[in-house]
Amino acid sequence: MTTFTPFSSLIGGLLIGFSTLLLIRWLGQIAGISGIVGQLWSAAAGDRAWRFAFVAGLLVAPLLYALFTPLPTMQIATSTPWLMVSGLLVGFGTRLGSGCTSGHGVCGLSRLSLRSLVATLTFMLTAIIVVWLVRHVLVAG
């Protein structure tokens, strides 16, 4: 199981908050990852460069981190077919619902948007129920 890390998680959250501040105040854009990635190619020409730059930053972040200290381990327990189902649901669902954990969960809640609150409560509750089903009902040992 994983250990409770309130301090580093809070620092991580502050960094994410600071990133949303840069995007909204300097670029006038929302730091919603599913929207940024989902519109990489479909966005108008003048609206594309910042998306690629932001994604490039996300991609190199672990490489920069690893220069200073080893990356935390990734523990992936999901089987290949379920990973694919999960990916499809995350991709389709975030586009249909106009946002994910960052767009609705961080930016939307920061803006006190009721729409984002409904979305965030819906995906959090659904995820909690799915984890409960997978871990405690379907594979109850």
Added chain:
Amino acid sequence: MMVIVIALLAGVIFGLGLIVGGMTNPAKVLAFLDISGDWDPSLAFVMMGAIAVGFFAFKAAAKQSRSLLGLAMQLPASKQIDRKLVIGALLFGAGWGLAGFCPGPVVASLLVGGSAVWLFVASMLAGMALHTLAVRRGWL
């Protein structure tokens, strides 16, 4: 040019925040969602930290008519709570709960995470493309 620099910097900081916060480890995300099991509430602290800064950032942004680099402010206009929003959030939540991956952490893990991450990202992009296709065909 400044647009690229700020966007790149924001991406790096966002990615570092996800790593430091523990979001890039799916086991930690699932342990956060597993409230009736061995619950790890860490990720609530990620949310709190991000919103604590975000709240003031958007408060300041609401008073701006242009961004600090002179661009138009792209604040979401929609306030509608409709079927698309709720069904989309339901589907996303189901996918998130299955593997513990959401779009930010998975992109921030692509170069270091190995084949499982590539597979997930390919499936996620396929899901996004399917949505685009559905909109274009008028299915949604």
